[in-house]
Amino acid sequence: MNQQPPAPRDEDVEHEWMLQEQALQAERLNLDARGDDALHRYRLVARALRRPLDENLPTDFACRTALQAHRHATSGMRLELWLSWAMLGVWIALLLVLMAVYGGAWLSLLRPALPLRAMTNPWLIALTVAVALPVALEQALRRKEA
Incomplete structure (x- = not known):
């Protein structure tokens, strides 16, 4: 009604x-x-x-229903995770192909954007990547959870 x-x-x-x-x-x-x-x-x-229901629900009805909903949700999440990894693999392969084709020419494009010392010191580049990568991953996980 x-x-x-x-x-x-x-x-x-x-x-x-x-x-x-x-x-x-x-x-x-x-x-x-x-x-x-x-x-x-x-x-x-x-x-x-x-009128009350003729049949009583099983004692573990809520547990089974929650488990079934969880299975349904995680199956979709598995597909999303697999597609994310596939897309990451495509991006990495594309980056490797571009690096092989263009060699060090792409590095010369970045020189005006970065300080000259950062381009000549590989340890400073490694430190920047080591700091920036976890921060970027944490922000991406927070966006995904929200």
Whole structure:
């Protein structure tokens, strides 16, 4: 049965709403059924909703339902993780191909953007990567969790 009143301008929906409310009240008060067929049908629905379930749920119903939902969610996450790793592999392969094709020419493009000392000192480059990579990964994980 409806839980909210209908929109005020729809007369058909409002009529159905009133029939449902009348049937619910008639069923609560145990009034005699009248000749209206729609009212009788709604009374049957109200009676069925008030009756307890015939069968009891198993004792581990909630646990099984949660486990099934978890399996469904993790199967989608596995696919997402696999696709992420595949995309990362494609990017790495593309980077290796570009490095093989262009050699050190791409390094000369970065020289104006970086200080000259950073380009000549490989330890400073390694330190920058070692600091920046975990920070970037942590931010990516936070975005994924949110």
